[in-house]
Amino acid sequence: MKVILSFCFFLLCFCFACTEPQTLTFKTPPIAMVASGPLFEGTNTAQGDFFPNIADYLKQQGLPLSSLENATLQKVSFALPDSLNSDIVGEITLQLAADQVDMQKVAVLNPVPAGQTQLTLSVAQEQKKIAALLKQNKMLLVADVNLKKDLEADWQATAVLEFLLTIKK
Amino acid sequence: MKNLLLFAFLAFFTGISTLNAQDAGDKLLGLWEPSNGKARVKIEKIANKYYGKIVWLREPNDPQTSQPKLDKNNSDPSMRSVPLKGYRMLKDFVFADGEWNNGTIYDPESGSTYSCVIKAKNDNTLDIRGFVGVKALGRTDVWKRIQVK
Numbered sequence: 001m002k003v004i005l006s007f008c009f010f011l012l013c014f015c016f017a018c019t020e021p022q023t024l025t026f027k028t029p030p031i032a033m034v035a036s037g038p039l040f041e042g043t044n045t046a047q048g049d050f051f052p053n054i055a056d057y058l059k060q061q062g063l064p065l066s067s068l069e070n071a072t073l074q075k076v077s078f079a080l081p082d083s084l085n086s087d088i089v090g091e092i093t094l095q096l097a098a099d100q101v102d103m104q105k106v107a108v109l110n111p112v113p114a115g116q117t118q119l120t121l122s123v124a125q126e127q128k129k130i131a132a133l134l135k136q137n138k139m140l141l142v143a144d145v146n147l148k149k150d151l152e153a154d155w156q157a158t159a160v161l162e163f164l165l166t167i168k169k
Numbered sequence: 170m171k172n173l174l175l176f177a178f179l180a181f182f183t184g185i186s187t188l189n190a191q192d193a194g195d196k197l198l199g200l201w202e203p204s205n206g207k208a209r210v211k212i213e214k215i216a217n218k219y220y221g222k223i224v225w226l227r228e229p230n231d232p233q234t235s236q237p238k239l240d241k242n243n244s245d246p247s248m249r250s251v252p253l254k255g256y257r258m259l260k261d262f263v264f265a266d267g268e269w270n271n272g273t274i275y276d277p278e279s280g281s282t283y284s285c286v287i288k289a290k291n292d293n294t295l296d297i298r299g300f301v302g303v304k305a306l307g308r309t310d311v312w313k314r315i316q317v318k
Contacts, residue, residue, distance in 0.1 A: 042224060042254070043223075043254060043255030045213065045215070090252075091255070093255065095257065097215070097216070097218075097261075099216060099217065102260065102261045103218075103220065105248060108248060108250055108251045110239075110250045110251065110252060122247060122250070123247070124245055124247050124248050125245050125247040126244065126248075140216060142215060144222065144257070146252065146255050
């Protein structure tokens with residue numbers, strides 16, 4: 001009887017271990033963000049497009065698209081061409097959107113430290129529809145950039161986003 | 170040949186009507202002021218949807234901190250440092266059947282988001298109706314266009 005119970009216990013543990021979700025990190029390449037100048041002091045919109053192609057990424061891992069159970073944004077970093085681009089910015093708020101998915105506010109940096117070319121934004125704790133966004137052909141990155149003064153030229157940055165994917169087996 | 174001509178004719182007029190629908194939707198673009206006059210909202214188009222963000226506040230600073238107002242009522246504590254100036258309070262509106270719908274409106278004073286439909290009374294006046302669940306259970310505010318000189 002003891003042997004049977006032990007066997008059942010190990011069987012249960014084995015089944016539980018098999019169904020425990022797996023996680024993967026998905027990092028985007030640098031995504032160009034541009035607010036076309038001339039720009040006025042105050043809030044301006046910088047945009048960038050990203051084609052997630054998440055099905056291909058999962059395929060490379062030997063997984064079907066249907067295995068993607070959930071996704072959360074873990075990290076957002078902006079690289080600026082020169083520190084002038086950060087000196088004139090008060091705050092940055094980043095949103096993600098797609099044709100079939102509502103816009104989601106995902107990260108903020110307030111205040112933007114002066115004299116920097118690398119910025120790390122604070123990521124939202126409450127996140128919705130990130131997996132749905134990743135499943136779209138095209139994802140829009142929309143950054144609200146609050147400028148401290150007018151800018152004749154474009155405001156540019158490159159964004160890199162890091163997602164944690166939850167995979168069901 | 171007749172079928173080909175008919176197809177070209179239909180394709181041409183379908184294209185024109187789609188363009189006209191898009192143009193009609195674009196009359197939402199611009200600078201608007203809610204009836205309370207506390208803010209001005211710039212509505213812009215991103216992809217095929219309309220979004221409105223606060224670009225001016227009558228009282229830009231928080232009287233308690235003397236610092237620019239933040240989204241302090243957001244349910245997500247990590248997003249409470251988002252400034253209200255620049256905040257996208259209107260999101261994801263799609264133009265169809267003479268109105269802008271499927272969007273949401275955010276009330277920074279309560280931290281609540283409501284479903285919303287926008288109707289143009291004329292070129293310079295909007296009825297903005299926020300509601301929960303059913304359109305009948307909501308409140309309408311009248312927004313006026315601000316002419317930019």
